[in-house]
Amino acid sequence: MNAITTIKCPQCRKETTLAGNPYRPFCSQRCKMIDLGTWADEGYRIPGEKAPESGDEEPGDE
Structure with a gap:
Protein backbone atom coordinates (compact mmCIF):
# COMPACT_ATOMS: atom_id res chain seq x y z
CA MET A 1 0.00 0.00 0.00
CA ASN A 2 1.16 3.51 -0.79
CA ALA A 3 -0.15 5.94 1.79
CA ILE A 4 -0.24 9.51 0.56
CA THR A 5 0.98 11.85 3.27
CA THR A 6 -1.03 15.05 3.47
CA ILE A 7 -0.27 18.09 5.59
CA LYS A 8 -1.80 21.53 6.02
CA CYS A 9 -0.01 24.41 4.33
CA ALA A 40 12.28 39.44 4.89
CA ASP A 41 10.07 42.11 6.52
CA GLU A 42 11.08 40.74 9.95
CA GLY A 43 7.48 39.72 10.64
CA TYR A 44 8.65 36.56 12.39
CA ARG A 45 10.74 37.00 15.50
CA ILE A 46 12.51 34.62 17.83
CA PRO A 47 11.91 35.65 21.46
CA GLY A 48 14.92 36.72 23.47
CA GLU A 49 17.11 39.66 24.27
CA LYS A 50 18.00 42.02 21.47
CA ALA A 51 21.51 41.44 20.13
CA PRO A 52 23.85 44.44 20.35
CA GLU A 53 24.26 46.46 17.15
CA SER A 54 27.67 46.28 15.50
CA GLY A 55 29.90 48.93 17.02
CA ASP A 56 28.03 48.89 20.34
CA GLU A 57 30.13 47.95 23.30
CA GLU A 58 28.92 45.82 26.16
CA PRO A 59 29.49 47.22 29.66
CA GLY A 60 32.93 46.13 30.79
CA ASP A 61 34.33 45.83 27.24
CA GLU A 62 37.23 48.22 27.02
Missing part, protein backbone atom coordinates in the same frame (compact mmCIF):
# COMPACT_ATOMS: atom_id res chain seq x y z
CA PRO A 10 1.55 26.56 7.09
CA GLN A 11 0.39 29.72 5.29
CA CYS A 12 -3.21 29.13 4.13
CA ARG A 13 -4.00 25.86 6.01
CA LYS A 14 -5.14 24.13 2.78
CA GLU A 15 -4.41 20.39 2.71
CA THR A 16 -1.57 19.44 0.38
CA THR A 17 0.53 16.36 -0.35
CA LEU A 18 4.23 16.02 0.39
CA ALA A 19 5.08 13.65 -2.46
CA GLY A 20 5.77 15.41 -5.73
CA ASN A 21 5.15 18.89 -4.30
CA PRO A 22 8.05 21.21 -5.25
CA TYR A 23 6.81 23.88 -2.80
CA ARG A 24 6.50 21.68 0.28
CA PRO A 25 5.62 22.27 3.04
CA PHE A 26 3.57 24.97 1.27
CA CYS A 27 0.76 24.21 -1.18
CA SER A 28 1.91 26.66 -3.87
CA GLN A 29 4.59 29.10 -4.92
CA ARG A 30 2.31 31.93 -3.78
CA CYS A 31 2.19 30.66 -0.17
CA LYS A 32 5.94 30.04 -0.23
CA MET A 33 6.62 33.62 -1.39
CA ILE A 34 4.22 35.12 1.18
CA ASP A 35 6.14 33.31 3.92
CA LEU A 36 9.50 34.44 2.52
CA GLY A 37 8.24 38.04 2.42
CA THR A 38 7.18 37.83 6.06
CA TRP A 39 10.70 36.69 7.02
Whole structure:
Protein backbone atom coordinates (compact mmCIF):
# COMPACT_ATOMS: atom_id res chain seq x y z
CA MET A 1 0.00 0.00 0.00
CA ASN A 2 1.16 3.51 -0.79
CA ALA A 3 -0.15 5.94 1.79
CA ILE A 4 -0.24 9.51 0.56
CA THR A 5 0.98 11.85 3.27
CA THR A 6 -1.03 15.05 3.47
CA ILE A 7 -0.27 18.09 5.59
CA LYS A 8 -1.80 21.53 6.02
CA CYS A 9 -0.01 24.41 4.33
CA PRO A 10 1.55 26.56 7.09
CA GLN A 11 0.39 29.72 5.29
CA CYS A 12 -3.21 29.13 4.13
CA ARG A 13 -4.00 25.86 6.01
CA LYS A 14 -5.14 24.13 2.78
CA GLU A 15 -4.41 20.39 2.71
CA THR A 16 -1.57 19.44 0.38
CA THR A 17 0.53 16.36 -0.35
CA LEU A 18 4.23 16.02 0.39
CA ALA A 19 5.08 13.65 -2.46
CA GLY A 20 5.77 15.41 -5.73
CA ASN A 21 5.15 18.89 -4.30
CA PRO A 22 8.05 21.21 -5.25
CA TYR A 23 6.81 23.88 -2.80
CA ARG A 24 6.50 21.68 0.28
CA PRO A 25 5.62 22.27 3.04
CA PHE A 26 3.57 24.97 1.27
CA CYS A 27 0.76 24.21 -1.18
CA SER A 28 1.91 26.66 -3.87
CA GLN A 29 4.59 29.10 -4.92
CA ARG A 30 2.31 31.93 -3.78
CA CYS A 31 2.19 30.66 -0.17
CA LYS A 32 5.94 30.04 -0.23
CA MET A 33 6.62 33.62 -1.39
CA ILE A 34 4.22 35.12 1.18
CA ASP A 35 6.14 33.31 3.92
CA LEU A 36 9.50 34.44 2.52
CA GLY A 37 8.24 38.04 2.42
CA THR A 38 7.18 37.83 6.06
CA TRP A 39 10.70 36.69 7.02
CA ALA A 40 12.28 39.44 4.89
CA ASP A 41 10.07 42.11 6.52
CA GLU A 42 11.08 40.74 9.95
CA GLY A 43 7.48 39.72 10.64
CA TYR A 44 8.65 36.56 12.39
CA ARG A 45 10.74 37.00 15.50
CA ILE A 46 12.51 34.62 17.83
CA PRO A 47 11.91 35.65 21.46
CA GLY A 48 14.92 36.72 23.47
CA GLU A 49 17.11 39.66 24.27
CA LYS A 50 18.00 42.02 21.47
CA ALA A 51 21.51 41.44 20.13
CA PRO A 52 23.85 44.44 20.35
CA GLU A 53 24.26 46.46 17.15
CA SER A 54 27.67 46.28 15.50
CA GLY A 55 29.90 48.93 17.02
CA ASP A 56 28.03 48.89 20.34
CA GLU A 57 30.13 47.95 23.30
CA GLU A 58 28.92 45.82 26.16
CA PRO A 59 29.49 47.22 29.66
CA GLY A 60 32.93 46.13 30.79
CA ASP A 61 34.33 45.83 27.24
CA GLU A 62 37.23 48.22 27.02
